[in-house]
Amino acid sequence: MADEQRDGSLPLARILFPKIGALPLGTLLTKALRDLAKRQPNLFDRLGEHKSACFFVDPTDLSFAFLVVPDGERSLVRVVGKSETSSAAVFISGPILMLLGLLDGSLDGDALFFRRIVSIGGRTEAVLALRNAIDDAELRPADLLGLHGALGRLADNAILGSLRAARRLACRGLDQGERS
Amino acid sequence: MELICPAGTPATLRAAVVAGADAVYCGFRNETNARNFPGLNFSTAELAEGVRFAHDHGKKVLVAINTFAQPGRVDLWHKAVDEAAQCGADAVIAADLAVLDHAANCHPGLRLHLSVQAAASTPEAVKFYVDAFRVRRVVLPRVLSVQEIAALNRMIDVETEAFVFGGLCVMVEGRCYLSSYATGKSPNLSGVCSPPEHVTYEDDAEGTAARLAGFTIDRYAQSQPTGYPTLCKGRFTAGGKTSYLFEDPVSLNAGGVLAGLKAAGVTALKIEGRQRGKAYVTEVVRAFRRAVDAVEAGGDAAEIDRILAGMSEGGRQTEGAYKKTWR
Known part of the structure; x- marks a missing residue:
């Protein structure tokens, strides 16, 4: 088994996402977050004072990272290099599939932390506030894409189904890595 | 039940x-x-x-x-x-x-x-x-x-x-002062054990150090499982031996x-x-x-x-x- 599969990552992620990283991903995600805040303003309440914190989110199996300020309609997402950490107050790192699992609520953050799959640094209280806000938000891909009705359901089923399948593969690698 | x-x-x-x-x-x-x-x-x-x-x-x-x-x-x-x-x-x-x-x-x-x-x-x-x-x-x-x-x-x-x-919790329930001793906040009065604003994780050459209000409570290698950053689940050295003195995570x-x-x-x-x-x-x-x-x-x-x-x-x-x- 390749080393990269033993930490919950998949080679597929590395092949696929650098190409996406070349797109204006930060601009698209900024717009998606701000639109989401317009539709569901209460979504960001649980962040409290931490909504203005700058989160450095580092998918360890990708070549780039994200700087995120989850401040409602003033939210900001930037795609940055791995070393661009100077403005960040909070650091979260882990394989992209595991981070997406936290975003859609299908994985437990504490369990990933206990197993050292996800690491955190900086202001721990802001990490907790973000985790709890996301967990309560019950975000679906359609929410971020701004899709509704049948189209939204189609997007949710396709994206979440693909993520579940990819995660099953990654977790199988992880379990085998822990047993070896 | x-x-x-x-x-x-x-x-x-x-x-x-x-x-x-x-x-x-x-x-x-x-x-x-x-x-x-x-x-x-x-x-x-x-x-x-x-x-x-x-x-x-x-x-x-x-x-x-x-x-x-x-x-x-x-x-x-x-x-x-x-x-x-x-x-x-x-x-x-x-x-x-x-x-x-x-x-x-x-x-x-x-x-x-x-x-x-x-x-x-x-x-x-x-x-x-x-x-x-x-x-x-x-x-x-x-x-x-x-x-x-x-x-x-x-x-x-x-x-x-x-x-x-x-x-x-290893202590008599409701009577633990470890968090209060280190941070001034306790689960009993403040509702929070090891308040997160006092918790930090720092990576160095030996792995990750977990600290609570400046006290290093554990240090673990990259692949080592961990627990919550509470003093009761920290690893300390006493009598020349390093171990979980109070309680294992x-x-x-x-x-x-x-x-x-x-x-x-x-x-x-x-x-x-x-x-x-x-x-x-x-x-x-x-x-x-x-x-x-x-x-x-x-x-x-x-x-x-x-x-x-x-x-x-x-x-x-x-x-x-x-x-x-x-x-």
């Missing part, structure tokens, strides 16, 4: 109900409950909505107001009891005498459960709370063996609730003694973890729902250890005081 499940947010409450909880326990967004962490807990409106959802599904909501009221600020705890009653909560879980007294006097119809924080483990202590405040259920401290619970139940006339999964899993707890007369089984997310609650509640149903039908709770190993602190599980294997 009833299955009592944790919820730190409205979404988790709904997940617990759907996964098979008989009752869900939760708290308000302040220091009146022992999981006062950022982004966690319920507003009054969210609690009212959560109670409606649970009742629509034939389930109950218990509100934990289980910290000890601070001198001069007891009104905050009284208000929490009043609001829980107004929201239609099925019971309040409390430990403080002033909180219990207020609930018993001002809301005589509101069911009272004695929190684990009260550490009532003798028939005399239990009878005091029953006689003084009409407590209907006692959440047992995690220091009793199954045999000791059976003996206690024979001597009292009130329901008992036992923890079956999740975090463990490990989760309670009493899946193997459910039949024993039933035979001991326990009414309800509690899952710890209001600070955990929906995924934890869903998986643990589902596993225990199946296990409890199997035990109630005369079977056993096979495989629950394997199913829940991935959710455990430090990647390890124990039956703790229920078996007292160290004796």
